[in-house]
């Protein structure tokens with residue numbers, strides 16, 4: 001079984017201006033993450049992949065393209081979560097058949113699901129597949145909070161091996177690390193990679209790693225080697241970059257930065273907005289400043 005620890009790019013979606021999948025661009029982003037960024041893994045179908053705006057067939061096609069392009073060059077984790085539980089089950093089977101190394105699922109969102117419903121959701125997704133599940137915990141977007149005691153209940157299922165922790169609450173992260181030394185914890189906020197690494201994460205999954213992989217690797221390795229002052233210098237530059245990216249529009253700006261490197265990362269999917277001339281110009285400035 002393949003090791004899941006390490007640094008993952010959350011794979012961007014690549015779309016044509018009409019919203020259809022840009023397969024050529026998607027393949028270029030995947031190769032860039034493998035050959036140039038030297039990532040340990042790809043997180044396919046997450047927030048960064050604009051997944052929640054796609055049809056089931058489109059999600060499947062992206063899972064297929066990623067596996068076909070990456071082959072076994074990199075660890076592949078597929079985000080299959082959806083508030084359509086039947087779709088999640090179908091996607092989980094689909095990616096396991098494709099040979100993905102692990103699955104992940106966002107907590108069910110929009111309706112205020114109780115913990116028993118959240119638990120049922122995860123139990124149902126993993127029931128008929130032989131794979132490892134990483135819970136995608138992102139309360140600032142889903143509104144779903146899970147306590148340490150509730151995580152303990154979810155982790156009773158041995159197929160549930162970890163959590164992608166997109167949360168700025170370091171007290172909770174420390175409690176999780178202490179309570180679950182054998183579970184995998186992936187940091188989800190790129191701007192907090194250093195402190196999360198100090199607390200003993202097993203890896204990280206992020207959108208900005210598509211363009212900022214070298215600095216992320218430095219932060220991760222320097223912190224693990226206890227060279228905190230050096231790591232902090234790199235985190236400072238990284239956070240200046242992330243602040244500029246967030247100000248200009250997160251996924252669109254990352255795509256425009258990739259375009260500066262000759263990668264056809266394309267457009268975002270509606271209702272995300274298209275590129276204005278100002279946004280394009282600002283992305284060029286950001287590229288010159290940091291790369």
Ligand code: SI3
Nearest residue numbers: 010046047048166188189190205206207
């Ligand atoms: O699911 C995913 O695509 C992710 O891994 C998301 C990841 O946690 C990112 N979060 C979101 C909402 O995009 C972060 O990488 C985030 O973009 C970054 O830290 C900037 O805030």
